[in-house]
Amino acid sequence: xxxxxxxxxxxxxxxxxxxxxxxxxxxxxxxxxxxxxxxxxxxxxxxxxxxxxxxxxxxxxxxxxxxxxxxxxxxxxxxxxxxxxxxxxxxxxxxxxxxxxxxxxxxxxxxxxxxxxxxxxxxxxxxxxxxxxxxxxxxxxxxxxxxxxxxxxxxxxxxxxxxxxxxxxxxxxxxxxxxxxxxxxxxxxxxxxxxxxxxxxxxxxxxxxxxxxxxxxxxxxxxxxxxxxxxxxxxxxxxxxxxxxxxxxxxxxxxxxxxxxxxxxxxxxxxxxxxxxxxxxxxxxxxxxxxxxxxxxxxxxxxxxxxxxxxxxxxxxxxxxxxxxxxxxxxxxxxxxxxxxxxxxxxxxxxxxxxxxxxxxxxxxxxxxxxxxxxxxxxxxxxxxxxxxxxxxxxxxxxxxxxxxxxxxxxxxxxxxxxxxxxxx
Amino acid sequence: xxxxxxxxxxxxxxxxxxxxxxxxxxxxxxxxxxxxxxxxxxxxxxxxxxxxxxxxxxxxxxxxxxxxxxxxxxxxxxxxxxxxxxxxxxxxxxxxxxxxxxxxxxxxxxxxxxxxxxxxxxxxxxxxxxxxxxxxxxxxxxxxxxxxxxxxxxxxxxxxxxxxxxxxxxxxxxxxxxxxxxxxxxxxxxxxxxxxxxxxxxxxxxxxxxxxxxxxxxxxxxxxxxxxxxxxxxxxxxxxxxxxxxxxxxxxxxxxxxxxxxxxxxxxxxxxxxxxxxxxxxxxxxxxxxxxxxxxxxxxxxxxxxxxxxxxxxxxxxxxxxxxxxxxxxxxxxxxxxxxxxxxxxxxxxxxxxxxxxxxxxxxxxxxxxxxxxxxxxxxxxxxxxxxxxxxxxxxxxxxxxxxxxxxxxxxxxxxxxxxxxxxx
Numbered sequence: 001x002x003x004x005x006x007x008x009x010x011x012x013x014x015x016x017x018x019x020x021x022x023x024x025x026x027x028x029x030x031x032x033x034x035x036x037x038x039x040x041x042x043x044x045x046x047x048x049x050x051x052x053x054x055x056x057x058x059x060x061x062x063x064x065x066x067x068x069x070x071x072x073x074x075x076x077x078x079x080x081x082x083x084x085x086x087x088x089x090x091x092x093x094x095x096x097x098x099x100x101x102x103x104x105x106x107x108x109x110x111x112x113x114x115x116x117x118x119x120x121x122x123x124x125x126x127x128x129x130x131x132x133x134x135x136x137x138x139x140x141x142x143x144x145x146x147x148x149x150x151x152x153x154x155x156x157x158x159x160x161x162x163x164x165x166x167x168x169x170x171x172x173x174x175x176x177x178x179x180x181x182x183x184x185x186x187x188x189x190x191x192x193x194x195x196x197x198x199x200x201x202x203x204x205x206x207x208x209x210x211x212x213x214x215x216x217x218x219x220x221x222x223x224x225x226x227x228x229x230x231x232x233x234x235x236x237x238x239x240x241x242x243x244x245x246x247x248x249x250x251x252x253x254x255x256x257x258x259x260x261x262x263x264x265x266x267x268x269x270x271x272x273x274x275x276x277x278x279x280x281x282x283x284x285x286x287x288x289x290x291x292x293x294x295x296x297x298x299x300x301x302x303x304x305x306x307x308x309x310x311x312x313x314x315x316x317x318x319x320x321x322x323x324x325x326x327x328x329x330x331x332x333x334x335x336x337x338x339x340x341x342x343x344x345x346x347x348x349x350x351x352x353x354x355x356x357x358x359x360x361x362x363x364x365x366x367x368x369x370x371x372x373x374x375x376x377x378x379x380x381x382x383x384x385x386x387x388x389x390x391x392x393x394x395x396x397x398x399x400x401x402x403x404x405x406x407x408x409x410x411x412x413x414x415x416x417x418x419x420x421x422x423x424x425x
Numbered sequence: 426x427x428x429x430x431x432x433x434x435x436x437x438x439x440x441x442x443x444x445x446x447x448x449x450x451x452x453x454x455x456x457x458x459x460x461x462x463x464x465x466x467x468x469x470x471x472x473x474x475x476x477x478x479x480x481x482x483x484x485x486x487x488x489x490x491x492x493x494x495x496x497x498x499x500x501x502x503x504x505x506x507x508x509x510x511x512x513x514x515x516x517x518x519x520x521x522x523x524x525x526x527x528x529x530x531x532x533x534x535x536x537x538x539x540x541x542x543x544x545x546x547x548x549x550x551x552x553x554x555x556x557x558x559x560x561x562x563x564x565x566x567x568x569x570x571x572x573x574x575x576x577x578x579x580x581x582x583x584x585x586x587x588x589x590x591x592x593x594x595x596x597x598x599x600x601x602x603x604x605x606x607x608x609x610x611x612x613x614x615x616x617x618x619x620x621x622x623x624x625x626x627x628x629x630x631x632x633x634x635x636x637x638x639x640x641x642x643x644x645x646x647x648x649x650x651x652x653x654x655x656x657x658x659x660x661x662x663x664x665x666x667x668x669x670x671x672x673x674x675x676x677x678x679x680x681x682x683x684x685x686x687x688x689x690x691x692x693x694x695x696x697x698x699x700x701x702x703x704x705x706x707x708x709x710x711x712x713x714x715x716x717x718x719x720x721x722x723x724x725x726x727x728x729x730x731x732x733x734x735x736x737x738x739x740x741x742x743x744x745x746x747x748x749x750x751x752x753x754x755x756x757x758x759x760x761x762x763x764x765x766x767x768x769x770x771x772x773x774x775x776x777x778x779x780x781x782x783x784x785x786x787x788x789x790x791x792x793x794x795x796x797x798x799x800x801x802x803x804x805x806x807x808x809x810x811x812x813x814x815x816x817x818x819x820x821x822x823x824x825x826x827x828x829x830x831x832x833x834x835x836x837x838x839x840x841x842x843x844x845x846x847x848x849x850x
Contacts, residue, residue, distance in 0.1 A: 123548070123587065128672055149670050149671055151604075151606075151613070151668060151670070154612065154613050155604055155613075155668055157668070157671075157675075158672065158675055159584065159585070159672040159673050159675055160585035160675070160679075162585055162763055163548055164547070164548060164637075164763065164765065164766055164769075165637050165762075165763055167637070174638040176762050177640065177760060178760060178761050179576075179579060179580055179709065181576075187579065187706070188576070188579050188580075188709065189709070190709045190710070190711050190760070212589075212590050212592070212599070212680070213680075213841060215602065215841065215843055236761070239761065242576055242580075243576060243582070244671070244673075245574050245576070246574055246582075246669070247582055247583070247669075247674065248671070248672040248673025249672065249673075250582075250583055251758070251760060251761035251763065252761070254585075254758075254761050254762075254763035255637070255762040255763055256637065256762075281612070284604065284613065284614070284615045285615070286843055332676070333676070335602060335603060335604075335615070335676060336602065336661070336664065336676035336679050336680040337599050337601050337602070337680040337681075337841070338589065338676065338679035338680055339589040339590050341589055416640065418640055418711055
């Protein structure tokens with residue numbers, strides 16, 4: 001964890017700045033009526049990469065890589081291209097770089113920019129790889145004796161999610177409608193979710209392609225991960241409870257998934273690598289970890305009700321709590337010969353820790369609604385209410401610097417009435 | 426079911442021809458070293474739509490609609506565009522059409538063409554909407570008393586599948602590897618699937634977009650379906666049995682899904698509309714059928730082992746056996762506010778019928794492997810063997826004409842060894 005790398009962008013050198021030269025995360029932004037394009041966060045500024053390339057200050061061997069509303073084309077360059085990109089950025093943004101004068105006009109104040117989805121999501125897969133979360137949820141649903149399914153210690157359990165509703169931080173989340181079977185009722189009703197939840201997760205962004213039929217080692221999978229974001233896997237617990245047997249969550253998870261706007265590269269996180277926890281039973285060889293593939297990233301969740309003067313932090317945990325890493329999940333994903341693509345997004349599963357204050361969902365925090373939480377502003381919460389803003393935060397703490405992720409935030413809007421569902425477009 | 430519409434393409438008028446003027450299905454083809462482009466099947470020929478548009482013989486108000494390797498751009502035109510396209514094709518391909526001389530050079534013999542995926546698949550969702558299949562599988566896995574899950578008669582149960590491995594008929598299918606827990610074993614092993622299966626399904630292709638948060642009536646959903654294909658949801662039953670609790674099938678279904686190459690339009694199938702079966706319990710209003718939304722389509726499955734002189738038909742059934750239609754599935758899919766997109770593919774679920782000869786998967790035909798099937802050539806089958814070619818066929822029978830789908834076929838290749846998995850690209 002070598003110390004802070006100093007930049008000529010002075011705000012990047014401030015104590016606790018989430019975007020020092022060590023970080024250089026990748027996002028997509030727009031200003032005024034300009035089209036969204038690729039940018040890199042540095043201090044309180046965004047480096048307009050389209051402008052940088054237009055001035056000939058970076059050359060990765062392909063034109064128009066950055067005048068795009070996503071980083072997919074850069075990902076297609078592969079790890080060598082990613083390394084060259086980061087090396088060049090570290091060079092030209094470093095304190096004393098001769099390019100400073102030429103680059104300065106390419107900086108845009110972050111406060112003036114709108115942030116967009118950083119990638120075109122190819123497919124979204126969500127995992128269930130947090131030991132504490134799986135144990136908590138399993139205990140609630142199946143009892144303490146049957147908390148962990150028999151396959152859980154062998155397989156990074158996952159399911160395919162919905163890519164069409166992955167949205168960037170700041171996008172409102174409309175409370176979903178769905179089939180719900182009230183306790184004791186004979187039949188389900190259709191109506192607004194009454195047990196709306198968040199899930200604190202980390203998302204891994206796949207930056208390579210595999211052919212159908214090709215398998216991946218964990219080492220190769222690890223090298224294919226372009227970077228990481230925070231991810232909120234919004235969940236409708238009452239819809240989920242009624243629909244999920246036998247084929248898994250479907251509409252309960254389909255209405256929205258929020259990610260943070262900045263992709264923190266695997267390279268920036270390299271100093272924070274940490275191995276997965278000790279195995280209770282040995283893993284099959286295809287899932288063996290070749291070296292540390294998890295990361296030490298502090299995570300937290302805050303809720304701010306509409307009109308409340310401040311947010312209450314309701315969870316603090318760390319990504320290193322996961323039982324399986326994203327590299328192991330990706331290796332498992334490809335193990336059947338499933339083709340993986342640039343832009344695939346893998347959700348880690350809820351990152352809970354061992355204590356109540358480490359629980360990464362309302363379902364766990366309120367223990368299925370039985371133990372409501374009191375916020376600092378006095379409100380009580382078992383699940384999310386309309387107007388609540390949920391914000392996930394994440395940071396890796398180096399010696400003298402911080403690798404921040406930027407907020408992953410969403411505000412709950414009231415459910416729509418089916419009769420006002422809108423016309424077919 | 427008004428009779429055969431006659432075409433100046435004489436092969437289209439032959440008895441039993443799957444592609445008469447009444448059909449006009451949409452595909453993507455190539456010849457020689459030309460790029461794949463859009464075509465329409467008529468008799469034993471393909472009408473090269475890129476050539477038709479280049480000659481100014483069709484005008485839908487947008488350029489370059491057909492010189493594309495998918496029909497997605499045409500789908501984006503919406504139902505009015507689809508109606509205009511079909512009306513124009515019916516006009517210019519009809520017997521006596523004055524355009525015959527100009528069009529003739531745009532015809533390519535089907536025998537000389539290679540067929541490709543007809544659409545770019547946005548996302549793939551697979552349902553479980555066949556009453557007989559769900560009852561058969563549920564009886565095997567949970568016993569006759571618990572065969573149908575309690576939600577089954579209320580919800581068109583579905584799960585998100587993997588779009589990256591949807592392939593066109595004729596693509597080889599590599600037997601997948603995966604975690605399998607042998608009967609009586611303490612721990613799983615990693616190796617080739619020993620219970621490889623097909624599932625006979627019909628795929629619906631979504632031709633419109635909805636916004637996140639928007640819901641759909643069944644009538645609007647029905648109007649958004651561009652057309653239908655045959656779909657083989659290849660399944661690894663041993664991988665599935667070990668992995669599917671609690672979040673559903675994942676790698677067991679991720680290695681391949683095969684579709685037939687021709688999209689049969691909803692318009693061509695209009696004469697074959699039929700209502701879903703009588704409800705055992707009333708559906709919630711958002712799923713109510715506004716008119717007949719299923720179709721009377723005969724379906725069959727044949728297996729031909731490697732080197733066998735002929736294929737054996739092992740299943741005959743009909744799409745009208747489904748309990749839920751694709752329109753109902755799509756309305757349910759959007760009910761949470763899940764955004765739907767042009768190119769989304771919805772698998773019907775396995776189309777089994779009431780008798781053994783109507784069962785649409787080996788799992789059902791061999792009753793979990795306990796009652797092996799003997800093929801006409803003498804071989805016995807509980808599940809699929811390397812070298813087997815599985816072909817799904819489908820046709821709607823009108824008075825004096827047939828609406829065919831073209832074959833949906835795939836041949837099983839041996840599993841790869843993990844140590845020869847190939848390098849990371």
